[in-house]
Amino acid sequence: MIDLRELRDDPERVRASQQARGEDPGVVDVVLSADERYRAALAGFESARAEQKAFGKKVAQAQGEQKQALLAEVKDLAARVKALEAEAGQAEQERESALRRIGNVVKDGVPVGGEDDYVVLEEVGTPRDFAAEGFAPRDHLExxxxxxxxxxxxxxxxxxxxxxxxxxxxxxLEHALMAFAQHVAQEEGFVPVVPPTLVRPEAMAGAGFLDAHADEVYRLEADDLYLTGTSEVALAGLHADEILDLSAGSLRYAATSTCYRREAGSYGKDTRGIFRVHQFTKTEMFVYCRVEDAEAEHANLLRVERRILDALELPYRVIDVAAGDLGGPAARKYDCEAWIPTQGAYRELTSTSNCTTYQARRLGTRERDPNGSGTRTVATLNGTALTSTRPIIALLENHQQADGSVVVPEALQPYLGGSKVLRPPHA
RNA sequence: GGAGGCGUCGCCUAGUCUGGUCUAUGGCGCCCGCCUGCUAAGCGGGUUUGGGGUUUAGAGCCCCAUCGAGGGUUCAAAUCCCUCCGCCUCCGCCA
Structure with a gap:
């Protein structure tokens, strides 16, 4: 959820952001008009309520007939208070539901447009030329x-x-990848976490997963719980309704968990092998920080992701995801895409988002305002350290040899009993 | 799964039976000031959170809400009723 105050102060900026995302800028005006109605109704309610409270004191002191007279007099005031309160409540609800439909205000510099309008920031490594090596690469399933x-x-x-x-x-391989990812994350100062993977609706909604992609999420009807598609959900909920102390620096967590995704609407897409699946394992990094540190933390998450992909010796590129492909909570997102030889394409392996205050506001995660009195909302960011399935695909395909054996990158060898080359059972 | 107890402004706590004088008591901690060779003690003040109004803005001031959450009863709810959530104790079951 974006900041209502920012929307009031500069509605044009929010409209422009919606436009860049390819979404309706008109919601901004729905919020503004509901907000005006809310404030008018609230003023009415509050003064009526003040009057009622003053009356209550007189009633308490009065006796006998005088008391009965006061009671008769105040009855319709009570009814008015109730009606005005309901009116304000309704306007507030309209304001909130419109406000929730607005995506995070995109950062300056984010490419405008949809899925295909990303900007390539960097290409790392060179895809192998299998033709020159004299054999056709097998795909990951083979x-x-x-x-x-x-x-x-x-x-x-x-x-x-x-x-x-x-x-x-x-x-x-899955165990090795997760252990490696955790080791790197811990070296980088992230606290290791084993999170719950079933969460309540508030946690799911707070992290922003029930808005546009609600049908991507598994729900357990009998218990009113959701299976999480990423531990980002549990990590975002971790400090819900808390006032954090960030004076000693950002809070950084790395959780490994199973992830569940319905993959609704992707029928016929990536059907072969384990590229797009309903269940996989992921080590996810998550950061709570002060707003002014968010961009630096985002750069740091990207650096850690790249460190991991470098260590796996995979050719990859980094893209700056376009506004229309960001998802509601993110103000900016970088994807790291590894080269998949048999697809002849770069495909997403890891991804990091700067959600600024969008998630934290809805979840009520704040800090003491270091610039003055009161509290303010913190920023949250997330980034994939590694998942299980796609990196396995990338490793198998990129490091395969003509006989079907697979070379293990040095960094991963300690996690695979020291093996330098993995050979098929009967080769 | 069954039975019972509990949830108050950082922590502890009074208030709930018997609705109004609660603008929520007291202690601890913390912050500011005074006093003081230093420290401690002592003294005075402050210390939930959110929202609205006033204001160029902030500070200040005024108001509303907030006693786990949401509903209800009532002129009036921390207090009475209902639902939900959480914690604790006991019993049962079980990796």
Missing amino acids: LGELHHAIDTARGAKVSGARFYYLMGLGAR
């Missing part, structure tokens, strides 16, 4: 089956499409 590492057929038998078993090497 390699996974060769190594008895990935079983999508049995995943479908047991759970349905987009489920899979990781076995043997596949399972070891």
Whole structure:
């Protein structure tokens, strides 16, 4: 949720942001008119209420007949107070629901437009030329089956499409990647976390996952709980309704958890293998900081993500995601996309968003205002350290050899029992 | 799953039975000031959060809400009733 005060002070900026996102700038005016009605009604309610309270004191002191007379007199005042309160409440609700429909105000410099209007900030490494090496690369599923590492057929038998078993090497790779990601995150000062993956509606809504992409989320009807698609949700909720002390610096967490996504509306997209699945594992970084530190923290998250991808020796590029593809809570987002040889394309592996005060405002996460009295909303940011499935794809495909074996990047070797090369069982 | 108890402005706590004098008591902690070789003690003041109004803005001042959350009863609710959430104790069950 954006700051109502900022919207009142500079509605044009919010309209421009909505425009850049390709969303309706008219909501801004819906908020403004509801806000005006709210304030008018509130003033009426408050003065009536003050009158009623003063009356209450007189009633308390009065006796007998005099008291009865006062009671008769104040009765319709009570009714008026009730009506005015309801009126203010309704206007407030209209204001809030319109306000919630507005995405975070995008940062200056964010590319305008939709999914394809990203700007490439940097390309790192060079994709291998398999033709020059004299063999055609196998895709990740072929390699996974060769190594008895990935079983999508049995995943479908047991759970349905987009489920899979990781076995043997596949399972070891997932564990290795998560352990590596946690080690790096801890070295970088992130507190390791094992979060809940079932959360209440307030946590899900607070993190911003029930707005545009509500149908992406698994819901447990019987218990009114949601399965989280990322530990960002639990980490954002961690400090809900708290006043944080950030005087010693930002709070940085790294949580590893299973993630669940319905992938609704992606039928026919990335159906082969484990590129787009309903369940995977992810180590997610999350930062609480002062607003003025948010951009530096964002740069830091990107740096850590790049450190990890560099260590995995994958060719990748960094893109500045366009406004229309940001998602509601983010004011800016960088994606790191790894080269997938058999797709001949860069695909998203990790992603980091600066949500400024958008999530924290809704979740009630504040700090003492260092510039004066009172409290103010903190900023939150998130970034993927690593997931399980897509990095496995990227590693298998990019580091494969003609005989189907896979070279292990040095940084990952300690997590795989020191193996330098992974060989298929019967090769 | 069953039975019972509890939730008050950082922490502890009075108030709830018997609705109005609660503008929520007191202590601790913290902040400011006074006093003082230094420190401590002592003395005085301040110390929930959100919103509205006033204001160029801030400070200040005025007002409203806030006693776990939401509803209800009432002229009036921390106090009575209902629902929900959380914590604790006991019983049952169970990795």
